[in-house]
Amino acid sequence: GAGVSQSPSNKVTEKGKDVELRCDPISGHTALYWYRQSLGQGLEFLIYFQGNSAPDKSGLPSDRFSAERTGGSVSTLTIQRTQQEDSAVYLCASSLETIQETQYFGPGTRLLVL
């Protein structure tokens, strides 16, 4: 079956511009997670959704980062006024129903801020 999909796969932007990253979870998965992976760094948790609500936004690095999820499915991660340190691979994962379930990752969006 279809896995987690993310778009765009690559994004190059100029410093100061806003970007939107999209995640389409596995059909029927109600929990959705955003992570960031920088070169040479580990996996950094950003936010998780249960349905349309985000019980934990503690990993968002600054108020330039926001995320929403509508219809219990697609999620969008928005970065405003991008900075060079925002360059990373942004990964989305989803899991079935509860946070105890296994997380399945998408291919990621590679963001490069010039």
Place this chain on the structure above:
Amino acid sequence: DAKTTQPTSMDCAEGRAANLPCNHSTISGNEYVYWYRQIHSQGPQYIIHGLKNNETNEMASLIITEDRKSSTLILPHATLRDTAVYYCIVRRISGAGSYQLTFGKGTKLSVIP
């Protein structure tokens, strides 16, 4: 979550079994052992997980020692497409922040023709 220790890199001949070890000596009773892998420029791929019994699926087998302080991921017939970084993680499945996955440095497995 308990910390894990893995070798930095390993080589395996194509067609042979790849045995990837992981130490997790401080694992707690409510923590599972999970394995993911990440092929270059792709997202992490779930492989297998277990609590205390050995597990097998279509991708791999997971052998967990009786004291649960270490485990081994076995790829029975490695192919070139199995070349990747393999991450062993120990994960609580309940409690605050248990859903926040943390990858260490993992083991870079190179499958050689």
